[in-house]
Structure formats: structure tokens, C-alpha cells
Amino acid sequence: MTRKIRLGAFLPGGGQHIASWRHPDQPADGATSFDxxxxxxxxxxxxxxxxxxxxxxxxxxxxxxxEGGNARVAGFEPVTLFSALAPFxxxxxxxxxxxxxYEEPYNTARKFASLDLISGGRAxxxxxxTTGDPTAQNFNRDTQLPHAARYRRAAEHxxxxxxxxxxxxxxxxxxxxxAGVFYDPHKLHESGHRGEHFxxxxxxxxxxxxxxxxxxxxxxxxxxxxxxxxxxxxxIFTAHQHIDxxxxxxxxxxxxxxxxxxxxxxxxxxxxxxxxxxxxQEEAQEKYERLTSLILEEDGVGLLNGLxxxxxxxxxYDIDGPLPPxxxxxxxxxxxxxxxxxxxxxxxxxxxxxxxxxxxxGHFTIxxxxxxxxxxxxxxxxxxxxxxxxxxxxxxxxxLDDFVDLVIPELQRRGLFRTQYEGTTLRENLGLPFPVxxxxxARAAVQxxx
Numbered sequence: 098m099t100r101k102i103r104l105g106a107f108l109p110g111g112g113q114h115i116a117s118w119r120h121p122d123q124p125a126d127g128a129t130s131f132d133x134x135x136x137x138x139x140x141x142x143x144x145x146x147x148x149x150x151x152x153x154x155x156x157x158x159x160x161x162x163x164e165g166g167n168a169r170v171a172g173f174e175p176v177t178l179f180s181a182l183a184p185f186x187x188x189x190x191x192x193x194x195x196x197x198x199y200e201e202p203y204n205t206a207r208k209f210a211s212l213d214l215i216s217g218g219r220a221x222x223x224x225x226x227t228t229g230d231p232t233a234q235n236f237n238r239d240t241q242l243p244h245a246a247r248y249r250r251a252a253e254h255x256x257x258x259x260x261x262x263x264x265x266x267x268x269x270x271x272x273x274x275x276a277g278v279f280y281d282p283h284k285l286h287e288s289g290h291r292g293e294h295f296x297x298x299x300x301x302x303x304x305x306x307x308x309x310x311x312x313x314x315x316x317x318x319x320x321x322x323x324x325x326x327x328x329x330x331x332x333i334f335t336a337h338q339h340i341d342x343x344x345x346x347x348x349x350x351x352x353x354x355x356x357x358x359x360x361x362x363x364x365x366x367x368x369x370x371x372x373x374x375x376x377x378q379e380e381a382q383e384k385y386e387r388l389t390s391l392i393l394e395e396d397g398v399g400l401l402n403g404l405x406x407x408x409x410x411x412x413x414y415d416i417d418g419p420l421p422p423x424x425x426x427x428x429x430x431x432x433x434x435x436x437x438x439x440x441x442x443x444x445x446x447x448x449x450x451x452x453x454x455x456x457x458x459g460h461f462t463i464x465x466x467x468x469x470x471x472x473x474x475x476x477x478x479x480x481x482x483x484x485x486x487x488x489x490x491x492x493x494x495x496x497l498d499d500f501v502d503l504v505i506p507e508l509q510r511r512g513l514f515r516t517q518y519e520g521t522t523l524r525e526n527l528g529l530p531f532p533v534x535x536x537x538x539a540r541a542a543v544q545x546x547x
Contacts, residue, residue: 102478102513103365103485103527105150105192105334106141108493110134110172113371115400115455116391117492127493128172131181137493138182141189144501145515147526148190148221149182150314150334150487151175155199156232176208183216190523192221192314192332198247199227199236202257202297209311210262210303218308218522221332222258224315224325226251248321250294255313255329257297260288262310263535264300286536308522309532318346318432327353331529332365334487336435336459338442343368343482363529365484368477369460371491372470374499385464388491389452397451404436404458416447435459457489467503475513 111118111128118125127133141149153175175193183191191212195205205222213220226247233241242250269284288299315330317323326333327350337343351361373388375381398411401420405411409423420440423433436459440450456462463470477483490496508514519526 099512101515102474102483102508103332103367104144104146104514105148105332105367105485105487106137106144106146106497107150107152107369107487107489108134108137108141108497109151110137110493112492113457113489114388114491115396116388116393119391120388120492120495122495123492131173131178133494134173134178135182135185137497138186138189140494140497140501142186144497144505145518146189146488147485148192148219148523149179150192150223151178151194152223153194153196153225154232155196155227156229156235176212179220180212180215183212183219186219188219188518188521188526190219190221190312190526191216192223192312192523194223194225196225196227197251197254198242199232200254202254202295203261203299203301205254206258206261206301207303209258210301210306213306213308213311214303216306218306218524220306221312221314221523223334224251224255224313224329226317244319245321248317248325252325252328253292253294255325257288257290257292257295259310259313260290260535261297261299261301262305264288264302265304266534266537267305267309270304284536305534306522308524309534312523312527312529318435323350323353326350327359327364328357330364332367332527335366335368336432336461337368337482338435338439338459338461340477340480340482343477344480347481347483365527365529367485367487368483369457369487369489370474371457371460371462371489372496372500372504373462373464373491374470374496374503375464375466376503378465378469381464381466384496385462389455392452392455394448397455398447400455400458401436401447401451404454405433411447414447418446420445420447420450432459456491460487460489467507470504471507471511471513474508475511478513 110130110133112123117123124130124133138149157170179191179193209220209222228241230240264286266284270280271278285300288297290297312331313329314332314334315326316334317325318335333350335346347366350364350366354361354364373381373385375384401411405423414421463473474486488500490500509516524531
């Protein structure tokens, strides 16, 4: 099959831009309106997106009222939301975020396996390690775990979840009423895991779905994050401002995966892109400037306080002066470095910096016509910078409609994007392989050797 661009739709109901809730087109209660999320899901499916993607917070903090963002202060738990949305769609995947730092593997495995069954094999798990002391203080800690410790726990957490997802073999359930045989007990397996962080006997009490396992997604860009992604991820959500840094990341991840015995084709790198789409460049620029004008100064400054690690309070600085030095913290190290890079490369003042990152928090913002936007996506896709993109419409629903109605047809006209879904599961549509059950695979290998 000819290689095609993959597209995720990153659609927080309250909008992506920190001022989106103030836009006349954006429902002010969108973050907690189920009907609005249903509308967004159906629009994304109309646009043939691979998946609806949602981040998640475990505290009122990053991206919320205390650190800029307002409408992002509260919202739905994503697995719950996606379970409710699944019956209103047929092909759209659902990628929900869950924390390896503050969840137990059994609970994570169970809720994603359930979403996968409910959706008919369209679930994905965005693996995050979760940063911030405010979150830690909701989970019996005073401070967040160190960066390296979070990633060690994450690697083991993913290992345990994948074992649990293999508890039942694919054909374990015969459900023979006349014979009185519901399932084959020889095809149910304990995990028997004992490691540094977890002891999990298993088995999981949810069977496998039509796609075997939910798709594993990861977003880390630090050294530890890259290692985890290369070893475990099938889709990687990443943030870059330039094609050259995107290429470095892309090539590094593919090389690491190859070194671990994985096929590089089975890891899709999907940078985030926030598009302001206009039929003319002037119209696109007007949309950008209108939304930028709605930013409240305290929200912009608060957003930077969070993105720079949380130890630097910019409220005491001249916002038309430069971003002061900020010591790195145990939070999102790669994002802290990216924010500093953006400020330094562009010689931005604090005000200019928060105006730029207000849209997508460090992801690539494009302001242009459908043709110029597709030119950029095509360049990245054809030059080892991306396998696809996570699209972050700055405000909703209009910016999503703009992308579906204006950009998708241009992608299709150039033969870069599907004109219909390839399958019914998220794996099929992403072109990812079906995961062979480890127990069935081991038995088949023994039989083949005999």
C-alpha cells in the first residue's frame, strides 16, 4: 500500500489555545459538554482522521486557571468520555491519556481493554509519566518523582500492562451452550510479574479485542523518553518547530527501534501541528491575530510559569523584556528546553513568547492557506521528519471544520491522504501489525520446532 499521512485530532472540548474559550465560535462550556465532544468526534470521522486524541491532567494545574488556560481547568476523564463516544462513530480511533506514575498496571490494562472492546478495537493508550508537585500532592506525595525514576516505573508499567492484555488468547472463548463450555481454561494465563515497582499475578478479567491490544502511544522527547518510545511505542506524539530537529528525532527513534529488533515501520512519528487556515493568507493571519488578541495577560504569564518548570514566577518581570533564566526541574525537561529554544531563536519578549506558545504549547503553529499548509506537511512527510501529524485546531469547532473542509481535500488531491478508511480497527487504519498473543506465539514456536 502506498504510504499515506496519518492524522490524529487533538480536541480538548475547551479548545487548544489558552484564549479559545473567549472566541465567539467556541462554546464556553465545551470542556464538559458531551454533545459538543460528540460533534467533534463526528467531524473528525467525516474528515477520515485516524484518531481522536485527548491529554489528561490529574490536578488543577498545568494548562488550567492557576497556570493559564481557563477552560482547561476542568474536563472529562478521557477513557470514560471515549467509551460514551464510541457508539456514535464507526472508524475513528480513540487515544486516551493515562499515567504510569499514579495508576496501577492492572487498572490501566482493564480500563483500556474495556474501551477497546466497547469501540470494536479502536482504542489507544497515550503513556505519560505525569509531572508537577500539585499532581503528586493528590497522590500521597509532597513532590513529584525524579524524572529518571518516573521513566523506570513507566517502562515496567507498560511491560505489565502488555502481559495483562495477553491474559486470554484470541480464541479462548467458545461459549458453547449445549456443551456447557464457556471458555478454554488452558488459554487463560497469569502474568506472574515481580519487578522493581510492581507485583502483579493476573490474569486480567477482560478478553482481547478485534485489534489484539490497544495501540500504545508515547510523547516523551528527553533521552529517557526516547528510550521508552523506541522500546514500547507504536505512535509517538512529538513537538518540533523546525524540520531539521524533527528529522533528527525521527531518524534517532527509527534507529533505536531497529537496534532493539523492532521494525521502524511499526513506529509512527506524528509531530503536533496547530493550523490557522484561511482561503487567503490574509484571512489566516486575521484568524491568528484575532485569537491572539483575546489572551489575558495573567493567563499568558501563568502558562509560561508552567512550561518553564514551575520554579520561575514571571509575574514580577517586565513582560516586554526577555525571558529570564530558569533552572531545569524534574518536570517535562524536553518541553522546558523547547520553550527556551523558541524564546532565544526568535528573541521573543515574555509577551511575544506566550502569544506564540498560547496556541499549542510548543507544537508547530502554521498560519496559511490550505496549499501552503499542505506544502509544509508534505515536506516533513517526504523527508524523514514525520509519518503523520497530530492536528491541534486552535479553537473549536471552527478550526477543525476549516481543516476538514479545506486542508483534507488538498491532501487527498495530492494523493497524500486516504479517501476512505482502510479498516475498522485503529491498527488497521494506522497500518500497524496485529500483536500475536505471547502465549499462543510461544506454543506455535514450540510446535514449529517439533
